[in-house]
Amino acid sequence: MAGKPKLYYFDGRGKMESIRWLLAAAGVEFEEEFLETQKQYEKLLQGGFLLFQQVPMVEMDEMKMVQTRAILSYIAAKYNLYRKDLKEGALIDMYVGGTDDLMGFILMFPFLSAEDKEKQHAVIVQNTTSRYFPAYEKALKDHGQDFLVGNNFSWADVHLLEAILMVEEKKSDVLVGFPQLQ
Secondary structure (H helix, E strand, C coil), X not given: CCCCCEEXXXXXXXXXXXXXXXXXXXXXXXXXXXXXXXXXXXXHHHCCCCCCCCCCEEEECCEEEECHHHHHHHHHHHCCCCCCCHHHXXXXXXXXXXXXXXXXXXXCHHHCCHHHHHHHHHHHHHHHHHHHHHHHHHHHHHHCCCCCCCCCCCHHHHHHHHHHHHHHHHCCCCCCCCCCCC
């Protein structure tokens, strides 16, 4: 049996958080090495492990994988949280892509000035309540199931839950008016 996956990233959520969530949803224990010094990062670079000179990087199944989307796709497929067929794969990719777009508004938040944070907060809430959550609400209602695709828990559900919790940190009652998402 292979060892636990090892995650390399800075000590923070960022792009590694979705990977952590998906591994946890799959019931997979993992280890983390937080890059706390420039020397640690340079060691990965000099070792040729960071194909595009950036993290996150996940070491598992005798691979050192980079690029968040590729890592997530691999984990989802490996642990049966991805597609059963091409149609399901397309739907999961579509929902995950939409959730990525929403998360993009939030991931930049910590790097903004106080004034820009106030503006971005309004953008996050507006886009969430008028654009993204209504789409997921409709998908769940039209589908008539508890999960976004098929009647199985998938990567799309994990990703959406993560996004919901991220937005709730900005506006705790954001799910008011979205009974399917609740």
